[in-house]
Amino acid sequence: MDATTVRMRLESMLAELDRSIGVLRGDPLTGWERSPADAGSVLTDADRTLAMLEAATEQRRAVAEALRRLDEGSYGRCADCGQAVPEGRLEARPEAARCVRCQARRERRR
Template sequence: MTPRFTDARLEQFREQLRAERESTVRLMAGLGEDIRRIVDARQDSNVDDEHDPEGSTIAFERSQSDALLRQSRDKLSQITAALSRLDAGSFGVCESCGRDIPEARLVARPSASLCVDCASRA
């Protein structure tokens, strides 16, 4: 059986995933700092969220930052899994049905573990 991707193409995917990992780690560090600043600002004030019109804004900002941090952790996990699939030789194969994941999908989302059909059913 002929390999689906050349070694050079697989290395391009690896580099793309590494760059996404670095970007995600930087984003997570920034979000962590944002959350610390929000918590510090809240602790240093005598704000009564229930009666202060700015209180809900602080809570909303914290909630948004927490959600973005969770999404970033999920993305980092997906990137790590994709790099493991590259190492194992199973990169580009749908984890659900075993068919090839289209190259265009992998270019757009190299951490994809499902083909389009299976992803749409998930």
């Protein structure tokens, strides 16, 4: 993928994530005016919304970092080992900062 295509994909992802985050930041606890019997489901919905918000925020950070790497000229190089990140991985996950091997190692440490 050329840099222009990568930038367009990343900027599109960033805009979509910003929209999603904006929607998710709505008050998840609205609905308390409903029956007290609904309180448990409202809390479950709030927990789910918070988890989705955290995931979207983390994804946004990764996309913004990928744009920074693109600007710096280090996009497509593994942040850990410095080897080229395979083209297929970048097509599937344009925000990927690591090759598959280094990403797997990082996830095992968590």
